[in-house]
Amino acid sequence: MRIGVHRLAMAHPGDVAALRALVESGEIDPGTIVATIGKTEGNGGANDFTRAYATTILAQYLSTVRKQSAREVEEGVAFVWSGGCEGVLSPHVTVFTREDVPDGAPDGTKRLALSVQRTRDFRPEEVGRVAEAREVAAAVGRALTDLGCGAEDVHYVQVKGPLLTPAGIADAHARGAEVVTTDPNRSKAYARGATALGVALALGEVAAAAVTDDAIATDLSLYSTVASTSAGGELTACEVIVFANSARATSPFRIGHAALSDAIDLAGVRAALRDAGLEFDCEPGESARGRIAAVFAKAEAPVGGMLRGQRTTMLSDADINYERHSRAAVGALIASQTGDSRIFVSGGTEHQTPPGQAPIAAIVAL
Template structure:
């Protein structure tokens, strides 16, 4: 039977706030057993010590477990939770809940939103930011594409990957075993982790050639990239979660997805292009943000500010530009674009109601 994806955006008063989720479950607007993924923004710092992400997962999983009559561990194994910390500027804390069900409607022309999910095995600390990390995401992306019922990579518009980074405990574990790591810096491991995951997506979708990707390329050879990957790393995860979105002729429902490339942090035209590509009224927007020392010939202080991390500058800037176009500040904007579009550029995807 055809796949039907539901998209439900919920406001959050805090990282632990599940009031809107409970209300949607109680009203029947969301069938708890149909929930397959949650992507959201929390008001944490977005760094290696951002515990708001784990808190939000725990609270959402508890509510879903109660509603589904399952254990929390069962929910966490079945539902992909992707949280990005940092709601700087106008960005509004929120969660987008995705449901997936079979439907008897006849597919409409042009395709409708399809969603595939896959998880990698647990990563050892010494694998993070290296080829083992790349290959795990490549394999998971291929499984997610099959799960979405999409055969042509051209129909894929957004691949969200969340995976682990190095934490002090993982660094100590590796040291105790004599295992060499890509870095000894937890926050410094983020570019390697994000880059490895993006290259895994690029390999799976045929955007780069396998012979060009090795340990030395990760977070260095930035001319190798995916145009649809969006990757984030957090200390709350031990494996990689892959959520692949595209349009399928076999899917039904009221949503489509489109994408574009932000040439820089103030590229409002790309926001409009992504909306046009989706072909309807925007419901959810997912973008990456990258800081730059110069912007259209003007100097910025993003990379030289000792008080505010450059990722926070970038998220605030990009969020303001997108909200100015959509009129909705509940936007998923994540920092760090290693191997995600050409250097200086960033991906943006829009889910629209058609």
């Protein structure tokens, strides 16, 4: 397979001008688009409707050039959006294409491959619980089969799934079912945690017996090192994108990953770039920076609000949610190395690396 990676700036959540230009020039065959991962300037909360708006507009555009209905496009393409472009983070979308060409690179190296999978729709009472984790685990398993690789080859698994909405909560209660929480914003933590544990379960990072309803968003000693999960009210199923380096791929890219020990861990950013194959001494020069195709990271407030012995206000600020603080900080950290603010940084790391840490992955051109 051959994977294409196209990182495109967006003037607003409904901006498809950059993608249209690539389609019209012939650089992108719209029929090969399988996934998009992007940032919008919404608030990132349960009521962030920029994500659904961006999906709607992009699906409508692709429906015209793919000669499909918008619904068929949404069933065939994974649209993952994270709201919140705090600090230097720039609204953008990374478009991934996949062509199933003859297997294997000429030199036998493992190169970037990706597989898009979907779960079934979830009832509100299943969101943030074991049922969701198991369905995500099954989806990751299907992806590994598709890619022809093992867990050790996986460097990044992006999952976007549903959170609880007032309508969903009311529906569950009308049927006599109990939801994990009646707070839509709080449900993000359970939803992210359940899907992250699904990834960990599929990759053998946690034991099946350890994944219980009580453990989700509570026992943070259970985690995946490559999961990056988000939740939004615009979904009812989970979209799962597994990124790996596979011997079946002919792509001109590699992917690597690392963990950020905290929000100012510059060494962690560099470790992810090097793991993807970027060679540099102290920090990437202009030539090396030009090879960085995409960076994906999570952001978290320091445990107890203390960063390397010093107090922060991330967890005590009544005006600005901690996720917005952390996204801004981590975005600036990464941009200082890449020289490009089109970085995907999402908040909330429940079961994604150990507590206080955050995953980071980078795609680099060979």
